[in-house]
Amino acid sequence: NAGVTQTPKFQVLKTGQSMTLQCAQDMNHEYMSWYRQDPGMGLRLIHYSVGAGITDQGEVPNGYNVSRSTTEDFPLRLLSAAPSQTSVYFCASRFAPDRGADTQYFGPGTRLTVL
Amino acid sequence: AQKVTQAQTEISVVEKEDVTLDCVYETRDTTYYLFWYKQPPSGELVFLIRRNSFDEQNEISGRYSWNFQKSTSSFNFTITASQVVDSAVYFCALTDMNRDDKIIFGKGTRLHILP
Numbered sequence: 001n002a003g004v005t006q007t008p009k010f011q012v013l014k015t016g017q018s019m020t021l022q023c024a025q026d027m028n029h030e031y032m033s034w035y036r037q038d039p040g041m042g043l044r045l046i047h048y049s050v051g052a053g054i055t056d057q058g059e060v061p062n063g064y065n066v067s068r069s070t071t072e073d074f075p076l077r078l079l080s081a082a083p084s085q086t087s088v089y090f091c092a093s094r095f096a097p098d099r100g101a102d103t104q105y106f107g108p109g110t111r112l113t114v115l
Numbered sequence: 116a117q118k119v120t121q122a123q124t125e126i127s128v129v130e131k132e133d134v135t136l137d138c139v140y141e142t143r144d145t146t147y148y149l150f151w152y153k154q155p156p157s158g159e160l161v162f163l164i165r166r167n168s169f170d171e172q173n174e175i176s177g178r179y180s181w182n183f184q185k186s187t188s189s190f191n192f193t194i195t196a197s198q199v200v201d202s203a204v205y206f207c208a209l210t211d212m213n214r215d216d217k218i219i220f221g222k223g224t225r226l227h228i229l230p
Contacts, residue, residue, distance in 0.1 A: 035220075040124070042206060042222035058217065090160065104150075104218060106160040 001026050006091050006107035013081040013114045021076040021110050023091030029105075030096045032074040036060065036087040037109075043090065049074055050096075081114045088112070117142045119209050119221035127227040128197055136192045136224045138207030144168075148210040149183065149190045150218070155203040163205075166190065194226075202228045 007022045025032065033048035035058075045058030049068040063085060065077040074093075078085060091107040118141040128134045140149065151163040164174065166183050174181045178195045194201050207221040 033218075040222060042121075043220040045217055045219075048217060088158070103162050103165065105162075109158055 003027065004091055004093050004105050004107035006089075006110050008110060009108065011110060011112050013078075013112065015082060015114060017081050018077070018079050019081065021078075021089055021091075021112070023074045023076065023107060024072050025074075025091075025093040025105070026072065027093065027105070028071060029093035030071065031104075032068065032091065032093045033058070033104075034064070034066065034074070034076045035090045035092065036085075037090060038087050046076065046089075078112075083114045086112060086114045117209055117211050117219045119207050119219055121205075121207055121221035121224050123224045124222070125225040125227070127229055129229050130199055131196050133193060133195050134197055134226065136194075136205050136207075136226065138190045138192065138221060140188050140190065140207070140209045142188075142209060142211060144211055150208040150210070151181065151190075151192050152206045152208065152220075153203045154206065154223070160206075163192075197228045199228045199230055202226060 004025045013019060030051045034046040035043040036046055037043050044060045046060055046064050047055055047058055047066040049055045052068050052071050055066050055068055068074055089110045089112060092104045094104040120139045122137055126134060147168045149166045153161045153163055164181055171183050171185055180193045182191045204223045204225045206223045209219045211217055
């Protein structure tokens, strides 16, 4: 198993540009989520999905869109990048949402800089 | 509301000393899970432990030990005989099983082990 994969690892954008951060997992996990990590702020939940076709907002959803057309993929879209979105983004997955004890697996992260 | 507080922003200890990282949580739920994650300088997030709210037994894994006390809503992490490789940011986290199992992270404690 490759686990949770994220692409790209690094990205530089100009203000106003759009892009999609890719996340995929091959563990047949139903639950997937996106976090951003900023200095001194820990990890904050952006969006999450409890299964294909179902998404919901987390703590800091503004400026981001997600979709979940397949179990494996959970892309995060920045519609119009802003410097405030400069951060490290982590994708995570685990088994069904009612199995809260299951380990959440994290991807390696995407470091995004918006100029 | 749920909350995880890691009051220690940064700690420095000399190698071989013991160190305890504090974690205090807030939740209205009677069923929940607590986690610790390690983020070494390489940036990935490494799962260390989970504990459910019904199990207050302390756990020891090698040089790591965890003290869960529901009476004080704390889930502290102790590293015995610290090593330079323990230098990392450590995150405490809480799962709310009644809200789609979202995981709420503390802001992290940066641990420096000095040689």
